Amino acid sequence: MEIRTEQFVEIAKKELKNARNKQFLSVLPLAITISRPRSMQSFPDPEAANEYGRAVRAEAVAGMPELLEEFEKNALANGAKIVWAKTAEEANAFVLNLAKERGIQYVTKGKSMITEEMGLNDVLQESGIEPFESDLGEFIAQQLHKPPFHIVGPALNIPVEEISDLFIAKADMKEPTTDPVKLGYAARLYLRDKFHHLAMGITGVNMAVAETGSIINVENEGNIRMNKSSPKIQVSIMSLEKVVPTMADAMHMIRLLCRNCTGQKLSAYISIDSGPKKSDEVDGPEELYIIILDNGRSEIYQDIQAREALRCIRCGACLAACPVYCKIGGYPYGWAYSGPMGQVLNPLLLGLEKTQDLYHACTLCGACKSICPAGIDHPKMFLYYRVQEANSDKKAAGGFITNKTAKFFDLWRWGTTRAWRWKMAVKTARPFVNRYAKDGTINKTIKPVEGWFRTRNLPAMARKTFHERWAEINKKVTSDQ
């Protein structure tokens, strides 16, 4: 998947003008502010349920190495094959080789963010193995070559007319239609044939249970169940942080995940695999490969603060809660992960240099933090990245902080660390600042700070500073006495 995080501002500007996305985004927070709290209310004590979930995630991240070992041991005992991969390239190469070895012509995939992160589709495609996304939204996004608009509903914003044209061109649909039900049905028929003759299915993993060596998938469509039932080979890919201690922990996290994700008590399908099919079973995989992918996470893990990002369970609640996401949608974030969770994860996975705009595109309002069932403090993370940025070696980072900004702050420091400099600066700056004052207010000024006045006015500055006036008043009072 192409990484476009550096074009954040550019894409965001374009998206702000996209009327259709805007209309869609204007109803999204409404939908989520109604359905999410309502479903959370089905807990007798929603806050306690959240707190418990946050504690489970904290524990899972703290004990990650031991939990992974326990998971591996139990999964092996169940008969699964475990493959560790340090990088996306290693994981992609493994899947590709396996597919080639077994003479696979096409694969179907369940929606999984980790394979987006890996760019697995491109790798398979280049080698002539056709990957079919089978989640409806993901299928549409894939066929249109668009990044996911929303992590839960990747193609929510695509107009029906466009989908209709697409399905006629690519999914054997005969007649154009704008009826979502007919469109969905066309996709069903097309992908059903793929499932029927499927030899290898690829899925992500929502949770991996250390205690039992089981992997869990959560979905509404049934495509993941197809991927895990029809083919003889199943490849399920998980990143390190998917592991949780016990089955009971997984159940509680699933309660939170579904409520936060789609406002349901439970998604239509939860499937829990413990090993491949048994020899007397007629369907299910003969071989179950579980790829445990690092891809930078063990490095993130070295830093206790950064590590907090690994608590995320990808529920998507923070997206709809975010006032920025709700204006610009998912495209500007430029990669697999969007919204506040993308702003937290992308800088760690791709580097601060490439994602500067992401962690700055935030007012630190904290809406995301207040609802996150995994206990991530997004604003704290953004501040953490900003501090690192400010402390970084500017030259080494290669224009990491723009020269203008750097010079400005150097001057600022020089001016503010001595009282006499400050006083002098404040005095000499007055006439400049007041140059554009009109009837006692300033509503424009010169570059580079003119933007600041687009939405605000300042009262014109008094001719004398407070210090000067104080000195005068003092003198007057003393002489009067």
Next chain:
Amino acid sequence: MSQSAREEILAKLKAAPKAKPAGRPSMPPLTELSWDPDQLIANFMANLTAQTGVVHRVKDEIDAKAKLAEIAAEEGLTTVIVSTDAVVAPLNLTEWGKEKGIKVLTAKDYTDRDAYKDAVFMEAQAGITGVDYAIAESGTIGLIHDKDQPRLVSVAPITHIAILPVERLRPTYERVTDIVFADKSNLPSQFTFTTGPSMTGDIQGGQFKGMHGPRKLIIILMG
């Protein structure tokens, strides 16, 4: 790559500074645990119906079969595939099918996996299964997949009819997983929870049922 990747990743994780999490609060109370049998049934039905599942209550196996026939007539079923699990097997649905003029397939009719897949994908208009455990807290049915409960029977045909003996109803997920995952040396290869039909809201947020799995989920609650 495998061995060295494994060692490297684990070594790196273990060498990282240790953080001590604050410790867990106690598990928040689950009111479901105090439900009496009637409340269990009422809540199961209400939750499942909210997810557009359909529930019929019958008193015994004879009535269950009569209900099945009724549903088959309503839905126009001529070919169904059935599981052979401990709930469905005693109903002897093959016999029932003969009486009603409905072709009843089972996975055991096929020695070849592909032929079975052809039947379950192309021929069967409905899959009929038993339910191992059901959960009142969300109106969910749980199926242990094994040789008598093939996976595709409950997901490939456009209609899923599940027979649920009332004594298999439990209040919460944990009450079920505690049983299903008790014997670590012999875990089911797959265990699934189903709550309502297959669905998606991926096109403009409009709800559409039967995306990949069944469009209808019909539960016959027996006893």
